[in-house]
Amino acid sequence: MYDIKETFRANSVPEALELLRAHPGAIPVCGGTDVMIHLKERKLRQAALVGIMDIASLQGIYLEQTGDLFIGSGTCFDSIYQNPLARACVPMLADACNQVGSPQIRSVATIGGNLCNGAVSADSVPSLLVLNAELELTSLEGKRVVKAVDFHTGPGKTVLETDRELLTGIRIPKASYEGHGGKYLKFGQRNAMEIATLGCAVNCALSPDGTIRDFAIAFGVAAPRPIRCAKAESLMLGRRPTGALLKELRRAVLLECAPRESWRASLELRTQLIQELAERASRCAIEHAGGSLDD
Numbered sequence: 001m002y003d004i005k006e007t008f009r010a011n012s013v014p015e016a017l018e019l020l021r022a023h024p025g026a027i028p029v030c031g032g033t034d035v036m037i038h039l040k041e042r043k044l045r046q047a048a049l050v051g052i053m054d055i056a057s058l059q060g061i062y063l064e065q066t067g068d069l070f071i072g073s074g075t076c077f078d079s080i081y082q083n084p085l086a087r088a089c090v091p092m093l094a095d096a097c098n099q100v101g102s103p104q105i106r107s108v109a110t111i112g113g114n115l116c117n118g119a120v121s122a123d124s125v126p127s128l129l130v131l132n133a134e135l136e137l138t139s140l141e142g143k144r145v146v147k148a149v150d151f152h153t154g155p156g157k158t159v160l161e162t163d164r165e166l167l168t169g170i171r172i173p174k175a176s177y178e179g180h181g182g183k184y185l186k187f188g189q190r191n192a193m194e195i196a197t198l199g200c201a202v203n204c205a206l207s208p209d210g211t212i213r214d215f216a217i218a219f220g221v222a223a224p225r226p227i228r229c230a231k232a233e234s235l236m237l238g239r240r241p242t243g244a245l246l247k248e249l250r251r252a253v254l255l256e257c258a259p260r261e262s263w264r265a266s267l268e269l270r271t272q273l274i275q276e277l278a279e280r281a282s283r284c285a286i287e288h289a290g291g292s293l294d295d
């Protein structure tokens with residue numbers, strides 16, 4: 001059923017990178033929840049697979065000395081959702097991880113695989129975008145850091161050099177979560193085992209006078225790649241959160257999105273979801289940041 005030419009299991013990042021170099025075209029596998037589907041559907045043939053699931057350095061979540069939160073790329077969604085640090089620092093991301101697939105999927109599917117498959121519907125990505133996450137890409141030549149917002153280049157496409165690089169970790173700056181409130185909302189036709197028809201994440205912080213000090217909004221499935229809406233964000237800064245402001249936001253985000261029709265949703269539905277999720281996620285994020293809406 002699976003057309004697999006050979007398999008390897010690496011115990012360290014250098015070993016995995018050496019295997020990728022020695023076997024051109026080989027594919028890293030972590031949770032395998034995407035790769036195995038591709039094999040089953042015979043989109044992958046004569047595959048050479050490099051298992052990276054045993055690499056200890058890709059697992060876990062910790063605070064760096066700077067207070068930035070580091071998440072190993074091989075950490076599965078359930079481990080992120082259950083992790084006290086993740087829940088305390090980035091509850092929005094922890095909740096997003098808990099909305100992926102089913103308990104069985106969440107216990108093996110990893111945040112690194114969710115980024116590297118380039119899916120525009122990936123549930124962890126909008127939260128990573130609004131948290132200004134940085135992605136650590138490692139090759140045999142060294143490391144480079146790419147902002148999550150610059151990682152996706154199109155449907156299923158990223159800047160990862162798949163033949164010679166691994167995503168080794170995700171760093172969330174302290175300045176992006178401390179004093180902030182956030183919310184990820186996913187719309188699907190049902191609650192479980194559902195790929196997002198649309199996803200929206202908002203992260204914000206308020207000044208002591210109640211005005212908006214920091215505001216970030218990102219969407220999945222609202223354009224050919226996950227996006228932030230920079231112009232809409234600047235519209236919010238320094239303003240008092242009101243129902244009227246959120247109506248302005250609804251119109252502003254549409255100008256930066258490029259939704260399309262698909263079998264999951266018509267263009268009209270996606271357009272409505274963009275506005276509705278932007279408003280609802282913003283309301284929640286403002287409340288989580290300690291504010292309230294003056295209507």
Ligand SMILES: Cc1cc2nc3c(=O)[nH]c(=O)nc-3n(C[C@H](O)[C@H](O)[C@H](O)COP(=O)(O)OP(=O)(O)OC[C@H]3O[C@@H](n4cnc5c(N)ncnc54)[C@H](O)[C@@H]3O)c2cc1C
Pocket residue numbers: 027028029030031032033034035036037052073074099100101102105108109110111112113114115116117119121122123124160165166167168193194195196
């Ligand atoms: C039944 C089912 C339901 C699902 N539901 C959802 C859902 O609701 N929301 C959602 O977002 N996704 C969903 N998915 C998709 C999938 O579970 C995720 O995309 C998952 O996060 C992929 O992680 P993985 O570790 O399984 O990746 P893998 O299958 O191991 O790899 C995926 C891709 O990323 C590459 N890769 C993996 N790790 C690395 C790394 N560290 N460095 C470089 N390349 C790497 C692989 O080479 C491969 O190309 C679902 C999948 C299934 C089968």
